[in-house]
Amino acid sequence: MTPVKDKATALVKPTSGTPFYVTGEVSESDEAWQLRISKAEGRVNGSRRLRRSIEMLILGNSLWARKIVNGQSIDLEIPKQGTQGIYRRQDLIKPLLLPVAIEDSLYPFQRSGVAWLLRNERAILADDMGLGKTAQAISGVRRLFRHGLIDSCLVIAPSTLNMNWIREAGIWAPELITVGLNPSQSERDEQWSSTMKRAHVVVTSYEQIRNKIEIFGESPPDIIIADEAHRLRNSSSQSTRGLREIKSKRFWALSGTPLENSPEDIATLLSLLFPNKFSPRNKSDKLSTLRASLSPALLRRTKEQVLGDLPDVIERTEMLSLAGKQSAAYESAEREFRLSPKENALSSFQRLLTICDIVDGESAKLDRIVEILAEIALKGEKAVVFSYTLEPLRLLEKMLTQTDPQINSILFSGELSANARDVAIQKFKNGPSSHVLLASSKIASEGLTLTEANHVLFVNRWWNPSSNQQARDRVVRIGQERIVEVRNFVISGTVEERVSELLEAKELTFEELIVALENDLKNLS
Template structure:
């Protein structure tokens, strides 16, 4: 029997598998991140379609059969920097590559002639203006083989050909003239979408700054700016509004109580009057939608039918609402994803995002949907831009300007402090982040603008009732209506009817806080949740304390549940507390740093002095205005 001999060719050494969480020793963060995308891209089963006529250096469509998404990829070589992909990762990572580019290169390398083609390099007949993002976004020019002499000469006078045709920052103003020369040359000249968007953004910013200088020559102190709304702006608020307009897309991160809403409304009016903004979308928590509607109408005087519309109801109703030509539409975070198509069709000019910190996890459905809402202008409002993790700030800023902070991997590498086990223990160099954000973010502390503020600031928050609250409220309102109707007929009320009337009116007021005040079982109502959210902002200041008034101790009960969940210390002060125990509660609130909230009823508040608190919240308003002033006097006293 003869034997068969089989020889096996040695397989090439495979690249070592890279960890997605820990950088290998001896590999820079940049090379690690590029390696991860190369590794991940080569493993994918994407679809690939050549959109051009060239086999290698062409434009391709890369499609993902799982997510049903597709991106345009341009291949100009093997190395990072010269290629392009329309995906978000390529736009922001500063790596010059992404999984779609690496997948495409991997597939092309398996084709016959690839080695020769990549060795020869990219030599198109046409010329290109393209954008590179190597730590900073910059324009480059690449001359084609058929580029005429006059265009080459014009390019040599503008671009730095020794640095891959880089456009120097100081020569940006001359680009428009060069592009006019290119368009008249008869030569094929390609300017890619990302490059054109970059150019348009720079031009818009320059024009906006020039026009603002003409309209408000005295800047934030200009009388025309201070009078842009029906209510006067404080100087720092005028500065904030002007800053937001000048930036185009901005983050207002002032302390709670400094009037972020009115600054956003003032900026909106400036954009509407001088920059053609006619469609504004406000995204806010559900409970604040009617508050926004009220304040826009109050401060701008826009009361006509198509001025300010709250988006409510089922899909069919929302579809009708988005089809209407309103100046402003107000929606909530939860409705963003299902309404993305309606929002895109309406095409807002300006998007205002209120209470951005409410979406703490920016990987949630609502947060991802928000990032897909497109508009030329954006204003994001949050009293706490950085709460717990740096990633929260990164995501908020990415909606404002996806390139401002650079890639997340780079920022975390530079600013995270880790222990030996790789756990994050803190952050370093945050002042550098502040400097980077200065062109798009304004943040003022109360201490900085104290002299501009009035001695006392009052704010009314409108909170809608839930369906169950409305049912209780309506039942008691019907009872009141019957008694009043009987009184109108007879001009007499029996003692029994008087008691019923008082009880029904009381029940109507109690139902506005929560159904718990009526049945002590259910808890339908959002006032306590809004209060909890307000506390998260307020207590970002480690020394802040608040007094909360309600006529009923049952309101204290539902608030206490939220305080326990937040881990906030409190005291409950009411008429049932023996007089000899009361001083100790006041002392604890005054002296204990962990005791942040003083819950009180009118019955227990006589003679209290709680001036060390900075905020007073009335969960319900008393019938008598004098009692309201007495409550406020607990923390605000003349002299």
């Protein structure tokens, strides 16, 4: 072993049997940490983080505990760069072996948000949409793990956003083992029990917490993060009732939707934050009283308030999961291709990409886009939604009408005459109630100035990166006086994810992109 870098002695207290002292010695190379654990005499000493590491390892492995008690040593090597998807028990202590200080690329207002979360065990982060609530929450959790203050984290989010949370965790807390979990009813107890023991962060859906999760009765997560927490406003919903049953010390709720206008909403959120002080029955209290009670536990910043910290354009990619019909159709199309590869690789890719957008009126992307457009309209702002196929735009227009008739959308496609196109554009630009332009990427990516909008959403992107840039630049151009948010929606685990990776490699020409996609299809076959 290389020279010992750190050493500590911990008192391990098994659930049954006599407590015993254990010493851990850590040495470090460029590639890995080496940890030797052996039985010790004496007293507790050394850093708290290393003591916590030793306790976690021994209490989590009865075989190792027996070896230590019998006088044997345990030698472990923990690689600094883990193999994706392959984790061992000792990988769980990696955050405790890393330095406490963290370097990241958060904006100053986000650092303040993280510090505020760390000061508040139970709180609501209600920043304006697009200010990075997910990044702040993950960064806060990362610091809690680094300091050894928590061992487990449960993230509850809409099912379509589960993959996005996993992706964001990989960016903002790469040393944390983050997994998604949405098991079937027959596998629930076993899957939840095993997964909580082998991961730092478990991401699940609101549907999962509707029914009791047995392991949380005896071992609740150290912190719960509830994304899109406005879904919990109904005190009688199954998700809200299920969340009450999980007794976690820390609870952070995230929502970009205003939460302070309804006594019932505030009372429900207060009852989740502080169950010993409030209940849904507090909805009969004065609105001013409820707001005063909520105020210390709520942080909300608007874009205008943090303007100096933000770039002119905020661009992000949301990773989503296929909806039910889409998933079945994708598996069928992929299986069909494997069995009988086509001569034209691009047509096979196009079919799979189309399934990622929509199947028989079902679309995970459009469900998410409707949620976002509702928030944009509520703030009185405007958005342009681009798609290079018309079917998603037609369905989105219908969904918006059904969801909220107050969200006025305008379809802009090649089917319109030149005069009708001009009328549509002027209505969008000048109509105060015209919130959304549903635009065909093929005709709206050139010649238009749409700086009245400050949101751009891509249902899909064309394979030519310059075409996507041209579409984006309808809004991001001279005359734009506000920060612009650009959102791309990508289905995780599909060819679309690969296309997204290639599109982000800006040095690729269109021809090189096509060759890369064809090679992928050959490997698929």
